[in-house]
Amino acid sequence: MRKILSSHIYNLIVAVVALILLVLELPSSAFAAGDIDLSKKGSLEITYQYQEELIDGVNSRIYRVAEIDSVGNFSLLPPYNDVTSFPVTDLNEIDIQSEWDDMLNPIEAYIYTNKIAPTASAITDSEGIAKFENLDLGLYLVIADSVVKGYCTYTFSSFFMSVPTKDADGNWVNAVYDVIAVPKCEKYETEVPKEVEYNLYKRWDDDGHESVRPTSIEVSIYKDGTLYKTVTLSSENSWHYSWKSEPGHSWTMAEPNLTGYTMKLTLGGNSFTLTNTYSKKKKKPKGDNDETPPGDSVKITTPPSVGERILSPIAEVLGEIFGPESDVLGERKLPQTGQLWWPVFVLMILGVISFIYGFITDRINDR
Numbered sequence: 520m521r522k523i524l525s526s527h528i529y530n531l532i533v534a535v536v537a538l539i540l541l542v543l544e545l546p547s548s549a550f551a552a553g554d555i556d557l558s559k560k561g562s563l564e565i566t567y568q569y570q571e572e573l574i575d576g577v578n579s580r581i582y583r584v585a586e587i588d589s590v591g592n593f594s595l596l597p598p599y600n601d602v603t604s605f606p607v608t609d610l611n612e613i614d615i616q617s618e619w620d621d622m623l624n625p626i627e628a629y630i631y632t633n634k635i636a637p638t639a640s641a642i643t644d645s646e647g648i649a650k651f652e653n654l655d656l657g658l659y660l661v662i663a664d665s666v667v668k669g670y671c672t673y674t675f676s677s678f679f680m681s682v683p684t685k686d687a688d689g690n691w692v693n694a695v696y697d698v699i700a701v702p703k704c705e706k707y708e709t710e711v712p713k714e715v716e717y718n719l720y721k722r723w724d725d726d727g728h729e730s731v732r733p734t735s736i737e738v739s740i741y742k743d744g745t746l747y748k749t750v751t752l753s754s755e756n757s758w759h760y761s762w763k764s765e766p767g768h769s770w771t772m773a774e775p776n777l778t779g780y781t782m783k784l785t786l787g788g789n790s791f792t793l794t795n796t797y798s799k800k801k802k803k804p805k806g807d808n809d810e811t812p813p814g815d816s817v818k819i820t821t822p823p824s825v826g827e828r829i830l831s832p833i834a835e836v837l838g839e840i841f842g843p844e845s846d847v848l849g850e851r852k853l854p855q856t857g858q859l860w861w862p863v864f865v866l867m868i869l870g871v872i873s874f875i876y877g878f879i880t881d882r883i884n885d886r
């Protein structure tokens with residue numbers, strides 16, 4: 520009898536341990552396919568603030584640039600899906616932060632150049648909140664104008680945001696359709712007027728294909744979304760242009776769509792580098808040094824907390840997160856589907872059946 524009891528206990532322990540191991544292994548990435556209810560509408564609430572200072576009167580605009588399917592995959596919408604110069608055309612292939620960053624300026628510049636109307640716009644209230652409701656699900660680009668308060672100028676980072684976003688466990692199971700975000704904000708003291716020098720450089724990444732490179736190119740410089748100046752870069756000026764302006768503004772660069780090239784803009788201090796890469800060049804494989812740093816332009820949260828929402832000051836995507844992982848392009852890899860939960864329940868049932876079978880078999884042998 521003791522032998523039979525020991526066998527029962529052993530079988531039970533094995534079944535329970537196996538189940539625990541499975542549950543511990545799957546939860547971080549496991550969620551059922553089709554968790555996003557495409558029949559629902561969403562909302563996006565953005566709080567504009569500098570540290571604890573809430574900022575009213577901020578003109579905020581959102582642009583729906585991609586649709587989302589039931590498992591969290593994105594597809595660029597027209598006219599963005601027809602732009603071959605974007606560094607990434609399949610958003611679901613992005614797996615490092617820098618690739619989201621690379622998408623921000625080209626899409627923002629495309630919007631300014633082609634005067635694309637926003638999906639919706641709003642001005643922040645006395646609590647620094649701009650709210651967008653009854654939104655179609657998808658990926659949104661959020662842009663805000665700089666605002667002057669007294670002798671201070673506040674600028675806000677643009678960022679991508681997914682509506683809906685993941686739940687508190689980082690899954691789509693309980694997708695959050697009412698998203699809250701806080702973009703990264705910088706403050707400039709302007710009591711004493713001053714100007715700083717900005718530099719724009721053109722870089723060509725087309726070794727072996729120099730013959731297809733244009734001899735010159737026109738670049739449009741946008742200041743806070745308004746055309747500031749169009750300049751011509753060529754070997755004659757060493758593919759470089761410099762200008763002076765007061766700090767506290769958002770700068771964006773746009774250039775004509777170059778056949779065979781993709782374009783990205785990088786920023787270092789007050790210097791901008793426009794890199795054109797020949798699209799037929801082989802991409803450098805991603806190595807162990809590739810990182811997906813936390814967003815630095817937004818932080819996001821889910822109700823009742825917003826700060827996290829904007830991805831990271833939103834964290835200080837796009838900066839600091841106070842809630843579930845946000846889906847902000849330009850800040851981090853968007854969530855992707857993972858394994859399914861049904862194997863857990865199947866194995867659980869098999870374990871129970873195995874235990875019962877062993878119990879009955881032992882009883883028969885005992886007789």
